[in-house]
Every structure is written in C-alpha cells, then in structure tokens.
Amino acid sequence: MVGKKSGSVDTLLIEKRIISPPQSFRENARINSRKQYEEMWRKSIENPDEFWGEMAEEHIDWFKKWEAVEEYSFQDDVFVRYYRGAKLNASYNCLDRHLRSWRRNKAALIWQGEPLEESRTFTYLQLYREVCKFANVLKGLGVKKGDRVSVYMPMIPELAIAILSCARIGAIHSVVFGGFSAEALRDRLLDSKANVLVTANYGMRAGKLIPSKTNVDLALAGCPDVKNCIVVKRVEKDCNMVEGRDQYWDDLMSSASPFCEAEVMDAEDPLFILYTSGSTGKPKGVLHTTGGYMVYAATTFKYVFDYRDEDVYWCTADIGWVTGHSYIVYGPLAAGATSLMFEGVPHYPEPDRYWEVVEKYRVSILYTAPTALRSMIKSGDHWPLGRDLSSLRLLGSVGEPINPEAWMWYHYVIGREKAPIVDTWWQTETGGILITPLPGCISTKPGSATLPFFGVNPKVIRQDGSEAGVNEGGYLVITKPWPGIMRGVYGDPERFKNTYFVQYPGVYFTGDGARRDEDGYIWLMGRVDDVINVSGHRLSTAEVESALAAHPKVAEAAVVGYPHDIKGEGIYAYITLKDSVELTEELRYELTMHVRQEIGPIASPDVIHFTSAMPKTRSGKILRRILRKIASGDIDQLGDTTTLADRAVINDLLNTVN
Numbered sequence: 001m002v003g004k005k006s007g008s009v010d011t012l013l014i015e016k017r018i019i020s021p022p023q024s025f026r027e028n029a030r031i032n033s034r035k036q037y038e039e040m041w042r043k044s045i046e047n048p049d050e051f052w053g054e055m056a057e058e059h060i061d062w063f064k065k066w067e068a069v070e071e072y073s074f075q076d077d078v079f080v081r082y083y084r085g086a087k088l089n090a091s092y093n094c095l096d097r098h099l100r101s102w103r104r105n106k107a108a109l110i111w112q113g114e115p116l117e118e119s120r121t122f123t124y125l126q127l128y129r130e131v132c133k134f135a136n137v138l139k140g141l142g143v144k145k146g147d148r149v150s151v152y153m154p155m156i157p158e159l160a161i162a163i164l165s166c167a168r169i170g171a172i173h174s175v176v177f178g179g180f181s182a183e184a185l186r187d188r189l190l191d192s193k194a195n196v197l198v199t200a201n202y203g204m205r206a207g208k209l210i211p212s213k214t215n216v217d218l219a220l221a222g223c224p225d226v227k228n229c230i231v232v233k234r235v236e237k238d239c240n241m242v243e244g245r246d247q248y249w250d251d252l253m254s255s256a257s258p259f260c261e262a263e264v265m266d267a268e269d270p271l272f273i274l275y276t277s278g279s280t281g282k283p284k285g286v287l288h289t290t291g292g293y294m295v296y297a298a299t300t301f302k303y304v305f306d307y308r309d310e311d312v313y314w315c316t317a318d319i320g321w322v323t324g325h326s327y328i329v330y331g332p333l334a335a336g337a338t339s340l341m342f343e344g345v346p347h348y349p350e351p352d353r354y355w356e357v358v359e360k361y362r363v364s365i366l367y368t369a370p371t372a373l374r375s376m377i378k379s380g381d382h383w384p385l386g387r388d389l390s391s392l393r394l395l396g397s398v399g400e401p402i403n404p405e406a407w408m409w410y411h412y413v414i415g416r417e418k419a420p421i422v423d424t425w426w427q428t429e430t431g432g433i434l435i436t437p438l439p440g441c442i443s444t445k446p447g448s449a450t451l452p453f454f455g456v457n458p459k460v461i462r463q464d465g466s467e468a469g470v471n472e473g474g475y476l477v478i479t480k481p482w483p484g485i486m487r488g489v490y491g492d493p494e495r496f497k498n499t500y501f502v503q504y505p506g507v508y509f510t511g512d513g514a515r516r517d518e519d520g521y522i523w524l525m526g527r528v529d530d531v532i533n534v535s536g537h538r539l540s541t542a543e544v545e546s547a548l549a550a551h552p553k554v555a556e557a558a559v560v561g562y563p564h565d566i567k568g569e570g571i572y573a574y575i576t577l578k579d580s581v582e583l584t585e586e587l588r589y590e591l592t593m594h595v596r597q598e599i600g601p602i603a604s605p606d607v608i609h610f611t612s613a614m615p616k617t618r619s620g621k622i623l624r625r626i627l628r629k630i631a632s633g634d635i636d637q638l639g640d641t642t643t644l645a646d647r648a649v650i651n652d653l654l655n656t657v658n
C-alpha cells in the first residue's frame, strides 16, 4: 500500500519483469559485466579528474591540453569548469580528425528526405568541404567568434552543416525548432541578440509545404538587429526575398572556398544556446560550452549505444531539440559514426515509414521517443511485422518515461527480443544522457532508466531535503557536476542559480520526480509540477498513465489533477484510443475498473475525457499545463501555446469537454 512519509511521492505501480541483455549482444559488448560498470562508475565518482582526463584523451583531439580537469561549486557562487586552459574546436573534432584515416570516405551523414526518392549521403570529406564553405560564407558576412547565429530550418543537411560551420569559426549557434511560430522565433532571436539567421524557403511535413520563410519575415519584422538572412531552397519555389537582407544559400556557397581553419576555442568558450521552455516564464537560453560538452557527448554516445564503426545509427529526433544536437550531430560525428538524418514523420505516407527507413538503410541502432512508439502501436503490429528489421541490434528511448506497455512492444515487435533497450533519461540542461542502462551489462526493467552513467551521482530526496527510502518517490537531484552540464542561462546568470541550485543548496535540482527501487534502479515519475495530491496521497502522473496505457484499447493517456471538493485534487484522465476501437460508455467504466485493479482505488480516475489527440510539444512531450487548465474549466487562460505542435488539438479538446 502507499507510503505516508511527508513530502514523498507515493509509489503505486511496481513492475516486476526483468530482461537481461541477450547473450549474443553481451558477448561482443564494450562493457559486458556489471562489475566492470561498477568499477568504472566508482572511479568516475571518486577520481573524476583521472576518469574525465582519460575520456578526454581518448575521445577528443586537443590543440592544447588542460591545467585542471574538474572545478566547481554547487554552493553560493555556483560555477562549473572542465579542462581549464585547454583548447579545441568542436567542428574539427567532428570532421578534420577523421580525414586522417580511412573514415574520410565513410558516410558521415545519410539524409533521407520526406519524399521517398530524395536522399543524400555525405562522406566525412564531403561534409568537411561543405562546412568549410559555409564557415567562409558566414565569415564573409562579418560573423566573428562569440557572435550568435540563429538557425530556423527543417531537417535538411544544411541544418547540420550550418551548426558545424558556426562551431568552426567560434560563432554560437542557437537553433530554433523549424516548426515553431513566428512569435516563438522572434522571442528567441531577440533574447540571443543574433544578427544572422539561416533558414529555408519551405519545410515539408506529412506531404504539405510549410512556409518557413513567411514565418521568418513576420519574425524579422520585430528584429531590426538581424542584418543577414540566408535562405536554403528546400524546394524549387519562390519566396519573398528582402533586398539587402536576404540571400540564397546556393548563391553564397557557389563562390566560397572549401578551406577554413578551425578557430582555436577555449574549453569553456560557448558552443551553443538552446531554448527550453520552463513550465512558466519565458524560455531559458541554456548555454553549453565546448570542451566538457564534447567529451560528454562523445563518451556517452560510445558507451550507451555500444557504438561500432560498422553501425548505421539513426536518431529520429529533430536537431531543433537537444537530442538532435548531442546525438545526431556532435556525439556521433565526434565518434566517426554514420548518422542518419530523417526529414519525415512516423505516419507518412504510411504508418510504417520508420520501418521502411530501417529496412532501406539496414539501421542497426535506433534512438526514438515513447510518443512515436505509442503512435505506431496505435496503428497496429502488421506495419512493422511487414518489414525486415533484422539489422536492428540496439534500441533507445528518450524524452518521457516509457510506459512498460510500450517498452514491451518495442522489445518484442521491433527488437524481436534480440536488441537491448536503453531508456535514457536526461535534459537540455544536462547536455547528454545521465541515467541509462549500459546495454551489454545491465539487466533492464520495463519503464526504468536504471542506473547512472559514469560521473553521475543521483539522489532521490524528500521535500525536506532528506534522502528518500527504497521505493519512496521524491525529487531527483544530482550531487556533483559532469562535463556536459549547462554553464548558464544566456544573458541571465541569476536565473541559472535560482532555477537549479537554490531550492536544495549544494545539488543540481532536476525538477523530475523519481524513486529508487531495491536494486538501486531509478524510475522517473514525471515532472514534479505534475504530481497530483489526492486525499493527501501524492501520486505520480507517469504511474497512473502507465496503468491506463496498459489497457489493450488505450493508445495514450495523460493524467492531471483538478480541484475536487472532497479529495483536494481529483484525477482527470485524457485518453486516446487505438485506431480500431469504438468509443462506448461502458469503456469509461472498464477503464476505471482497470486502474483500480492495476494500482488500487486511490488512483482511479474521477473523470475520463476521450480525445482524438493530446496537446504536445514538437518533441512529443504532453503539455499537461494546458490539460490542467482545461480540466479545471479555466479555458480562457491557457497560457503560452506557442510551443504546441498542433494548435488544432486544443479546439478538439474543448469541443469534447465532459
């Protein structure tokens, strides 16, 4: 039954299944015993200077070595510094260093466009030449080290080229997701004080053209400091071009030289800014620097994905999201991998689009999000079963807690029981993966991100700061830094400290709820703002949602609290059903009974609201903030909706209000 300690989150759902790494995988894995993992982890915590010194030597080329490895304070004057005095360049590490070996002719980037017939491959040498050319274009426009360049683009190769070119000349890139509105773009341009914007005339999404440049023109009307706008012609179609400000990518590239020295950067020089929307207030410009970030991206990429030279690695994220930065571009390219970049979406033209891509390129490592998996489960198993997925040897998940139901589907239907699953927990702020199984040595439990990566020391605490007990839900904090941790909020130093280090001084506050089980495994329970307090029991949204999603007719569930006269907060569940399921009144009752049975009466929903879709961010996270407003009838003030992937969903929801 539920625990009653003050300030903890009650644990309701206990998942007992354990899946060990398949023997065939374990035999060849980089790390194949729990003992080896534990020894390396212990060393990384007890002797971080030696550990991160070795990782830095192994994974990154330096122009100059460091005077000290790890220096920080998580108290008072919060600061973090890695590799003091060292010099390097991120683009050099992703490109030049591979040109000395056979990898110069290896595919660095394979791009699959949304139209089936459109694809491009860049070897390391070819990518290097494109990046040098665009770096020279930027220089020609007067861009210098430390300047901010904003990038607002669909998932086309020029996006990767643009950011690597910025890194090459020491400009700080700020990628704004290509699906954001003009308003969201304008705010981010102003905040980063960028004066160059790289964009495309159109984007493509599910067969439709998105008028990117029209949004840009609207945004730029409010950004007089943007003096240059470079436009990639994604499709042969004209768009408005402003004389003296806008120029086509191809015109500028045609005369650019393919040689450009990489700028010598300090380890702590900024590499990029990436905006993340806090649940309240304006978006934060999360700032990452060069040395620590690169070491961390490369090290996590190698160990978490057990990466080999012969792998074809596909991360389905958008580069407008941190996952794309660290695990499409910087991590894989620093490691010399073949990274697949995909412009399309899971359901177009058919619901087996991902599996078609896996089959076509013989993808061996797939890294995707629970939201994509759930949407594919909804369409039926015959789609993946109709494709040859035998090349897949490792599967990854990121972005949200993966409910055990989706995990098992990933394991059986996609991995066919021979590919380990790495459920990787991390944040824009963390730069890279913090909690994850290592695939060759850690037995997994569906729904648990399991154990910390090297250098990461997590703790689950109660509201009063004391350490939570076994299986007692609380707040996830990290007690010491790792090289990839953000270095600040761009332009707002106080906000960095106040957001992450004030509530619990001396530790990094993640904002996520979690519990640790009897084996030390960590289970993420959703954002702490989303905890629901029902009759004094603090319940995790993730657990109630997992229970609902385990019902065979449910495709996806989102749970929020709403004011309730007797219980304080009641449970309001939004449900989308699988494609073939008919909506009946009995189903409401059936689902309520199902939750009672799975986790007990305390968690049974007071309201069930069937909807055709959930309001989500572009990266697939459910915006519970909006669902909470609708649940409590506060529909006039939904707050900031600019990060929504599809605003039409809101109307749908309002029309079906119970």
Ligand code: 6R9
Pocket (backbone or CB within 6 Å): 276, 322, 323, 397, 398, 399, 400, 401, 402, 423, 424, 425, 426, 427, 428, 429, 449, 510, 511, 512, 524, 526, 527, 619
């Ligand atoms: C990488 C990324 C961060 C938030 C994070 C947490 C949620 C991400 C997760 C997960 C459970 C996982 N999250 N991965 N929750 N299990 N494997 O997603 O960054 O967009 O900044 O989001 O996403 O709540 O705090 P970001």
